[in-house]
Amino acid sequence: MMTNAETEKWDVIVIGSGIGGMAAAASLSRLGHRVLLLEQHHTLGGLTHSFSRNGFTWDVGIHYLSLVAPGDPMRELLDWISDTPIDFVSLGSVYDHLHIGSAEPLALSRPYEAQERDLKDRFPEEAEAIEGWTRALREGREAIYKIFPTRAMPEFAGDMLDWWNRKAIAKWCGRTTKDVIDSLTDNPELAAAMAAQWGDHGGRPSKASFAMHALISASYLTSGSWYPVGGSAAFAEHIIPTISKHGGETRAGVHVDSLMIEDDRVVGVRTGDGEEIRADIVISNIGARETIDTLLPEECGPEDWKAEIRDLPSSIAHYTLFLGFEGDIEAAGATKANHWIYPTGEVDVVWETAPDGVPPHMTASFGSLKNPEHDPGPQQKHMGQFLAWADWTAVEQWADKPLGSRGKDYADFKRRVEETLMAQFKRYFPDLAKLVVYRELATPLSTVTFTGHGKGAFYGLDVTPQRVVCDALRAKTPVQGLHLAGQDVTSPGLPGALIGGMLSAASVDPRVFKQIRG
Numbered sequence: 001m002m003t004n005a006e007t008e009k010w011d012v013i014v015i016g017s018g019i020g021g022m023a024a025a026a027s028l029s030r031l032g033h034r035v036l037l038l039e040q041h042h043t044l045g046g047l048t049h050s051f052s053r054n055g056f057t058w059d060v061g062i063h064y065l066s067l068v069a070p071g072d073p074m075r076e077l078l079d080w081i082s083d084t085p086i087d088f089v090s091l092g093s094v095y096d097h098l099h100i101g102s103a104e105p106l107a108l109s110r111p112y113e114a115q116e117r118d119l120k121d122r123f124p125e126e127a128e129a130i131e132g133w134t135r136a137l138r139e140g141r142e143a144i145y146k147i148f149p150t151r152a153m154p155e156f157a158g159d160m161l162d163w164w165n166r167k168a169i170a171k172w173c174g175r176t177t178k179d180v181i182d183s184l185t186d187n188p189e190l191a192a193a194m195a196a197q198w199g200d201h202g203g204r205p206s207k208a209s210f211a212m213h214a215l216i217s218a219s220y221l222t223s224g225s226w227y228p229v230g231g232s233a234a235f236a237e238h239i240i241p242t243i244s245k246h247g248g249e250t251r252a253g254v255h256v257d258s259l260m261i262e263d264d265r266v267v268g269v270r271t272g273d274g275e276e277i278r279a280d281i282v283i284s285n286i287g288a289r290e291t292i293d294t295l296l297p298e299e300c301g302p303e304d305w306k307a308e309i310r311d312l313p314s315s316i317a318h319y320t321l322f323l324g325f326e327g328d329i330e331a332a333g334a335t336k337a338n339h340w341i342y343p344t345g346e347v348d349v350v351w352e353t354a355p356d357g358v359p360p361h362m363t364a365s366f367g368s369l370k371n372p373e374h375d376p377g378p379q380q381k382h383m384g385q386f387l388a389w390a391d392w393t394a395v396e397q398w399a400d401k402p403l404g405s406r407g408k409d410y411a412d413f414k415r416r417v418e419e420t421l422m423a424q425f426k427r428y429f430p431d432l433a434k435l436v437v438y439r440e441l442a443t444p445l446s447t448v449t450f451t452g453h454g455k456g457a458f459y460g461l462d463v464t465p466q467r468v469v470c471d472a473l474r475a476k477t478p479v480q481g482l483h484l485a486g487q488d489v490t491s492p493g494l495p496g497a498l499i500g501g502m503l504s505a506a507s508v509d510p511r512v513f514k515q516i517r518g
Contacts, residue, residue, distance in 0.1 A: 009278040010036045012508065013269055015256050015295070016285030018046025018451075019494050020486030022239045023501030024283050026081035027512050029246035036277065037243060037250040038269070041450055044252050045236035046285075047458075048494070054438050056324035056383050061458075062232035063338055063365040063385070064091055066219035067495045069226065073516075074495055077502060080515050083241035087229040089372050091336045095225035099428065100192045101345025107337070108197075110221045112137075119193065129185040133194055136172075136180055137221070140214025143172035144468065144491070151489050152475045152503040152513070162469075169211075173468045177205040177213040178348065192347045196340050199363055199389055201492045202315035202459035205348045212463040215491055225337075227370035259295045259482065266481035269295075281481055283504050286452050287460050288473055288488040289314075294452075301479045308472035313464065314392070315492065316350055317444035317456035319359075321386040321421045324438030329366060329382045332431035339364040341428060351390040355416035359388035362424060384432075386425045388417075392455040395445050403449050414441050459492035475500075475507040483507055 014025040017039035025037040043049045047061030067074040068088045079085045093114060098106040106122055108115055112134050119130045146165040150158030162169065172180075177198065181191045195205040201216045203209070228234040240250055255272035259282060268278035284291040292306045325334075341362040342349070349360035368374040368382040376382055395413075398406045418441040426433035444456025453460065461467050475483050485504035487497040499516075506512035 009268075009280075010034050011279065012036070012281045012283060013038065013277060013279040014283045014285060014485070015269065016046060016452075016486070017041075017044045017236070017250065017252070018285055018486060018497060019048055019235055020489075020497040020501035020504070021046065021283070021285030022236065022243075023077075023081055023498050024285065024485045024505045025248060025250075026239050026242040027502055027505035027515070028509060029243045029248040030081070031509050031511055032246075033509065035243060035248040036279070037240075037248065038254045038256055038271075039250070039252045040255045040452065042253045044240060044250060045233060047451065048232045048235040050231055050233045053322075053440060054324060055381055056322075056438060057231070058322050058383050058385065059232035059367050062228070062494060063363075063367070064095060064220075064225045064227055064370070065494050066223040066225060069223045072223055074498065077498065077515060081242055082238040083245060084238055086234050086238045088226040089229055089370070091225040091227055091370055093224075094337050095220055096197060097335065097337055097339045098193055098196045099339060099341040100189060100196065100347070101342065103189060103345070105339075106193055110224055112221045115221055119190070122193075123187060123190045126185055126187055126190050129187070129190065132184045133181075136184070136210070137214045137218045139168070140172040140180075140211040141218040143168040144209075144211035144215045147173065147468065148490050148499065148503065151473065151500075152507040155471075155474070158471075158474065169469065172214065173209050173211040174465045175210050176465065177203070177208050177210045180210040181205065189345070192342065192345060195347050196342065198347070199340065199361065199387075201463050202389075202457075203463035204316070204350070208463045209465040209468040212468060212491060216493065219495065227367075229371065230373050231367065231371050256295065258297065259300075261297055261300050264300070264480065266479060281483060281508055283483045283485050283508070285485040285501065285504075287454070287457075287486065288312075288484055289461065290452055290454055291482075291484060293454070296479065296482070301477070305472050305478050308470060312467050312470060313462040314455045314457035315459035315462045317390050317392045317395075317447065318458055319351075319354065319388045319390055319417055319421065319444070320442045320446075321418060321425070322440045322442065323384040323386060323425070323436050325382040325384065325432065325435040326379050326437045327382075327435040328380060329384070329432060329435060330369065332435055333429050334366040334369055334382070334384065334432055336366070336369050339428070341424075343424075351388050352393075354388075354390055354394040355413055355420055357420075359390070359420065359424060361389045362421075363387040363389070364425070364429065386421055388421055390444065392444055392457075395443055395456070398445060399448065403445075406445075414443060417441060417443065460486070460488045463492060475504040
């Protein structure tokens with residue numbers, strides 16, 4: 001029996017089933033567009049998918065998220081695109097623990113007033129700087145919110161809105177996190193605490209737009225820290241049925257090789273097996289640079305637009321040690337809150353010497369404690385992840401070799417990285433380390449293989465001031481029929497990618513704006 005994709009033309013094809021792609025596809029499906037969602041991986045969901053080994057199941061890309069409290073606008077957007085609502089559970093008032101050098105760990109809690117109290121208790125002589133930090137977070141967050149709507153507007157209207165908000169944009173979006181912190185304090189430990197959560201967006205303090213740091217950090221202070229009941233696979237489980245119920249289709253295991261171009265406009269896609277699927281509109285959720293470098297024919301699209309995107313640096317890469325435990329991990333020191341670890345006390349760092357040396361920036365997260373539906377069983381099975389934020393260059397030599405063909409040198413490299421990370425995990429969580437019965441390492445090449453993100457860039461494009469104000473990242477591209485979705489359109493992480501998908505849908509059908517505006 002022939003499928004719709006082989007016999008019919010679609011209204012919209014969406015490439016990539018991460019949260020941005022799912023949001024765009026579900027939004028347009030609900031408004032009557034016939035949508036085909038394509039995913040290269042065998043599992044739908046992008047970085048919201050999960051995987052299992054030896055009776056353990058890990059969420060790949062979700063460690064916590066914000067803006068999904070009851071009544072939050074993003075929660076309402078998720079309800080609108082979901083066939084049935086996704087349930088979320090609060091992780092409590094304390095959502096992060098900071099381990100900075102040899103200092104006692106610092107627990108960060110919400111809301112703003114609670115975090116001010118946490119910081120003032122540790123740094124009583126820095127009260128003025130801490131209050132200034134709170135004001136900066138509030139104002140920086142508001143500044144970047146002024147930019148996002150322009151990403152789905154016609155260029156002239158977007159430019160006018162940017163001009164109207166130019167002072168706030170320049171003050172907060174055009175400065176780095178380090179610039180703002182340096183203007184408030186010269187206390188290195190307080191400065192480190194202010195910047196420590198930069199792994200939530202992937203922009204090192206000396207390079208990231210402060211407004212982006214404020215956006216992500218402040219979201220936990222206003223909305224709290226949450227986790228999807230059932231784990232991150234709940235997103236695909238609840239959103240994908242919306243597409244099929246409204247006449248759309250989703251297909252996993254389909255690699256899109258290129259965009260089809262006729263008369264200077266996109267008219268569909270060509271898959272890796274040579275199939276041609278036509279559509280009026282194609283939305284790419286695979287990343288802005290990846291779209292122009294891997295899908296768009298070289299002769300297509302304005303050169304200045306492509307150059308502006310190519311000039312933006314990629315975000316950081318990472319290694320993840322997936323850990324399986326048997327035993328009472330809470331009694332052994334695991335928490336629902338995440339742990340940010342900086343052994344030297346310096347936070348503006350990534351691991352550049354892998355597999356050697358001590359990773360200077362690590363994060364520990366224990367997903368099974370966050371999911372109320374997790375059943376540990378009689379063996380008390382639990383899952384955790386231990387991440388090291390890193391530079392791409394250590395694995396670059398194997399980048400052109402496919403999975404399974406990277407040879408003994410790569411296997412030895414992975415073994416040494418795994419041993420290094422396990423040694424550091426044991427250093428910070430000695431009792432937990434005794435309960436580890438399974439471990440598996442993912443490298444930046446894993447990110448490339450399973451997501452297609454160049455250089456293992458987990459967060460897409462780096463969140464520099466240049467990227468934040470980049471007009472080339474509008475959802476509607478200069479190439480007729482081609483639209484961008486996901487975190488490159490707005491901001492890193494699940495909330496940003498979701499909004500990026502909704503804005504992409506709005507650039508196709510402005511009726512989506514009604515949902516975004518509430």
